[in-house]
Amino acid sequence: MIKIVLASSSPYRRELLSRFNLPFDVVNPDIDESPRLNETAKEISVRLAREKAVHVAPHYGNSLIIGSDTTAECEGRIIEKPMIHSQAVSQLKFLSGNLVKFYTSLCVLNTETQALQECVVDFEVKYKVLTEKRIESYLLKEQPYNCVGSVKSEGLGIILLEYIKGEDPTALIGLPLMKLSEMLQKEGVTFE
Incomplete structure (x- = not known):
């Protein structure tokens, strides 16, 4: 049976992948995630998803x-x-009252065939106008310091948001399970 490996140090991605009830390994890809000159947020997301997979693949x-x-980006x-x-x-404070575009990129690399599947799931998130008191209260309770946009939409962060528009709510948490399930099935993984 083909092994599934999550190239990530994110506890949120690990939790999301565990929802499939499939065995998998987790490896920290340990790559430099610094943006490159003139890269857009979407380009960064695509590049880093691919680099994480490619970096772990030889092992x-x-x-x-x-x-x-x-x-x-905002x-x-x-x-x-x-x-x-x-x-x-x-x-x-900067995101308060603003519309933010989130991009979650996904890359699945088959190390046997070198087949590469990639996609980006876009999300539009409108933040409410936030008071300093609400910001401080939220941050002290949730401590979302390792979350893009300082928001855990699956937790208390939902109170900061006016609306969310997107195809797959798990993409905003960090791993688009709807697209991932399609990609894994293309590689012969079954969920029965």
């Missing part, structure tokens, strides 16, 4: 390597993971 024969990456500015409280405060 796994007869495997399906899954790489995924989420980026966002008013031409790339939105990243805040990593620390003060950055999250600044980020949420």
Whole structure:
């Protein structure tokens, strides 16, 4: 049976993939995720998803390597993971009342055939107008410092949002399971 490998250090992606009830390994791809000069948020997402899969592939024969990456942009500015409280405060103040485009890219690489499947799932997220009190209260409770846009839509972050538009809610969390299930089935994985 072909092995499934998630090239990610994200606990959210691990949890999402576990919903398929399939055995899989998790490997930290340990790549440089810095944006390149003049790259758009969408281009960064596509490149990083592919690089994660490609970087892990040489260590796994007869495997399906899954790489995924989420980026966002607002008013031409790339939105990243805040990593620390003060950055999250600044980020949420900037995003307050704004429309944000999220891009979650997915790459599945078959190490046996070298077949590569890729896609990007776009999401439109409208943030509510946020008060400093709401921002501080939310950040202290949720601590979403490793989340793009400082928002965990699957948790308390939903209170920050006016609306979400997109095909697959799991894409906003970090791994588009609807597209991933299609890609895995193309590679012979069954869910029965």
